[in-house]
Amino acid sequence: MIFNMKKKTERNLSFQFEKIKQNKDAIPLAKFTEQAYLDYALSVVHGRAIPKLSDGLKPVQRRLLYSMKEMSLKKTSKPVKSARVVGDVLGKYHPHGDQSAYDAMVRMSQEFVMRYPLVDGQGNFGSRDGDSAAAMRYTEARLTGFAELLIDEIDMGTVQFFPNYDGSFIEPEELPARLPLCLLNGASGIAVGLSTEIPPHNLTDICNGILELIKNKAISNSGLLNIISGPDFPGGGQIINPKSDLEAIYANGKGTFKVQGRWEIEALQRGQWQLVFFELPHGVSVQKILEEVDDITSPKIKNNKKSLTLEQSRQKTEMLNVLATVRDESDKNCDVRLVFEPKNSKVDKEVFVHLLLAKTSLRSSVSLNLILLGLDGKPDQMSLKNVLNDWFEFRQKTVKLRTLYKLSIIQQRLHLLLGRFKVLGSIDRVIQIIRKYNDPRKNLMKEFALDEDQVRDILELRLKQLAKLELEVIRNEIDEKKKVEKSLKAIVRNKKTIERQIEKELLLIKKEYGDDRRTIIKESKEVKFVSELTEELLTIMVSHNGWVYMKPGHIFDPQNIQFRSGDYLKIFFRSSNMEHIVVVSTLGRVYSMQLFDVFDSKVQEVPFSSLVEPKKNERFHSFLIGKDNQRFAIVTSQGKGLRTTIKNVLSRNKAGKRFLNLDKGDEPIGLIPLEECEQGLAILSKFGYLNIIGSESVKELLKGGKGINLMNLKEGDEVSSAGTVGNNGLCFQCETKKGIKKSIRLSRKKLFSFLGKRGQRGKKVDTKLQIINMDSGLNF
Known part of the structure; x- marks a missing residue:
């Protein structure tokens, strides 16, 4: 039997579309996708990427710690296989991949990643050189003592719980952290449309900062920075930003720390020496440095290239001129010991250090982007003070809830003790009632004025215990509980008392877990390594097809260059190897490099x-x-232009950077160097119109853009050339109606008649001649 599947499918689709038309709840696809993507974005932000300010944890970290707490894996417990922990957290709370959960647990155990590790890992948990951890079936784990500061109050009514993914278990919304972990261990995460990057900080600094904030609520970010100083990385290192930069970073909640390794010069025999790095920037391994040095000293030919680039050759020569060897002497007694031996003892130590810092990750950057889920559940960019303020608010709430929980326990015990106290003088009568009635509760409640809880407590006591109740013991316990009740009520009623309680706890935590800073903060100029080059005079020639010809000295005659077939000299410069070459492409992108990087x-x-x-x-x-x-001006074929300086367009990116926003069909026709004083900027069109304007009337756009209209062009006309007016005026290449080529020169005096304003069309140079080009004297 043969079925016509095409017709069947068409009928089904027709039916579905008709059903959708009749469905009043149907919404446009664009609206649906917008809402779906928003839901997805919020899910990533809250459920995966951005940590909460309250406990500084992402969901997978929180679930791991809570699961380990439920398994009673305290610091004093025997560790269990990591696979068991991962299996428990996946089955109960985190229905995702097992490897991602294990990776999160491994990260919480690594001392070179976490300033204060939360998991005590037994076995191979990776190394700072990038070695991965052993499989979860081999390693074991338990909580650290520090992790208990996050979870030891979780059963005291301090946080809310919600059902897990299938409703079979409950999990906490957040942990009752006794410290702002978001700052202590930092965090990193990429969500949809935003990301967070927080470096670790020192516990003693943070505690002192909070204590000062409690005393002085009006303290500024700058004041806090006098106490907290800045990040404190597990591997040490040195932050070289000036204090003004640090203040701006923490006030805005965003910025970059410049970090470098720490080193010492070790003297050897016979006047020799070696450079030893004993601390590296955060996230940088010894292996990475070794690979970077190897890439410089033994570079590989890049794709589609027949030989090393000029940049590769220059860097190789620079490095091999001063470096003899590099080796890793790190061992179990010394986490980092990276030794660099100079080529000989005469190598300048400062030059040697600056070269290594400039060419490798021994000097690198660490970002700060203080985006956290606030107490209202919304992601927010925060300053240092905002983070501490909001966490302190959270802690006040937690301490109050914990105190209320303890108060309820005390009051419940006190209530039962009062019931026991009431019957203590009539124990025989209580025993008689219990023996006489099958359900003695009502009789006991009526005779001794007890409630159900008190009667239940008395009935649950064995006769032996009931007979041994002592009046004095119960009275003493009642007095003790009443004192505790009074103190707890005082804490709940008075905000200042809660603050004093937090102060006491912070001081105890600081005493037990506080340590010295590992990262020093010492301002240092970010010296860029510059090769020890002597200035060389160069003659640079550029052909029409974009070939660059370089000759040493200034005596070379550009007319002697033999160009390729169909190519010719367009412009030449007499300069030196210390200057920059700047090029603006037909797409409006700008490229730049120093000539000593180019000249060989x-x-x-x-x-x-x-x-x-x-x-x-x-x-x-x-x-x-x-x-x-x-200074220079850029003029485009459609008569637009702008003014800027070379330092504003410099970029080491070989792919260039976007600078001009060009309309369709527009492209730059030249870069015109300008002097500090006002000059005449001459713009010539293809139809022979010349407009001379003041160079200062061209708008300065340091970061580029579309430019402004410099010349009003007729339909079909375009700018053919532009340049500044020299002392000898301007020279024009022309052609007669009979095709005879000739040149005419207009003196500065004659050019006065062509002076105009920005945006004008100007006047024709000659009504009888066709103006082909203008020589503005750009070559120098």
Whole structure:
């Protein structure tokens, strides 16, 4: 039997669409996808990526700790297999991959990641060199003593619980942390549309900061920074930011710490020496440094290249000129000992250190992005003071709930003791009633004025215990419980008493777990390594097709260059190897590099495209060479332009950076160097119109943009050339109606008639001649 599946499918689809049309609850697809993506984003933020301010934990971390607490894996307990912990947390609370849960537990145990580890791992839990932990079937784990500061109050009514994923168990919304763990151990997470990055801090610093905040609620971020100082990484290191930078970072809740390793110079025999790094920046391993040095000294040829790039060759030469060898001498007695031997004892120590810091991760950056889920459950960018303030508010609430729980326990015990006290003088009568009646509760309640709880307590006592009740013992316990009740009520009623209680607890925690800072904060200039180069004079020539020709000295005549077929000289510069070459492409991207990175006495001609990583169909026509403070203007074919300086366009990115926002069909026609004083900027159109404007009338856009309109062009017209007016005026290449080429020169005096304003069309240079190009004297 053969079925026509196509017709059947069409009928089904038709039926479905008709059903949707009749369904009044149907919503547009765009609205549905928007809501679905929003739900997904919120789920990632709350359920996976961003930690809570209250306990500083992500859900998987919180579930692991709670599960281990439920398994009674305290610091004094015998550790169990990690697989058992992972299995328990997956089955009860975290229905995700077992490896991700295990990785989270491993991370909480690593001393080189966590400033204060929460899991005590037994076995191979990885190394700072990037070695992974052993499989979970081999390792064992239990909680650390520090982790108990997060969970020891969880059974005292301090936090809310909610059902797990299938409703068979309950789990806490947050842990009653006795310290702001979000700062102590830091956090890292990427959500949808936002991320968090918090470095670890020192417990003593944080405790002192909170204690000062309790005393002085008006303290500023700057005041707190005098106490907390800054991050404190597990592996030490040195933060070199100035204090003003640190204040801005903690006030905004966002910024970058510049961190470098710590080293010492060890003297050897016969005047020799070696450089030893004993601390590395956070997240940097010895293995990574060794690989970076190897990449510099033994570079590999990049894809689609026949040989090493000029940059690779230069870096290799720089490093091998001063470095003899590097080796890892780290062992169980010394976590980090990375030794660099100079080529000889005459190598300048400062130059040696600066080279290593500049070329490797021995100096790197650590970000801070203080985004946390606040007490209202919403993600928020916070300052240091906001974090401590909100955590202190959470802690006050927790202490109050804990005190109320203890108060209820005391009152319940006191209530039962009072019941026992009432019957103590009539024990024989109580025993008689119990023997006489099958259900003596009502009789006891009526005769001794007891309630159900008190009667139940008395009936649950054995006769032997009941006969042994002593009046004095019960009276003493009642007095003791009443004193405790009074003190607990005082705490609940008075906010100041709660604050004093938190102070006492913080001081005890600081005494038990506080330690010295490992990371020093000492401002240091971020010295960029510059090769010991002597200034060399260069003549740089650029061809129409984008080839760069480099010759030493200034006496070389550019006319002697033999260009490739169809190519010709476009512009040349007399400069030095200390200047920058800046290029704006036809796509409006800007590329830059220092000439000493480009110039090689062995290779004196190279296509500029081979020095960078251009986009598809990107061409290079607009070149400029100068020092950092060189001012210049950019003019496009559609008559737009702007003014900037070389230092504002510099970028070490070989892919360049976006600078000009060009309209369709527009492209830059030249980069015009400008002097500090006002100059005449001449703009020539293809139709022969010339407009001369003041260079200062061109708007300065330091970060680039679309530019402003410099010349009003007729339909079909475009800018052909631009430049500044020199002392000798301007020279124009022209063509007669008969095709005869000629040049005309207009002196500065004659050019006065072409002075106009920005945005004007200008005047025709000559009504009888076709103006082909203008020589503005750009070559220098």
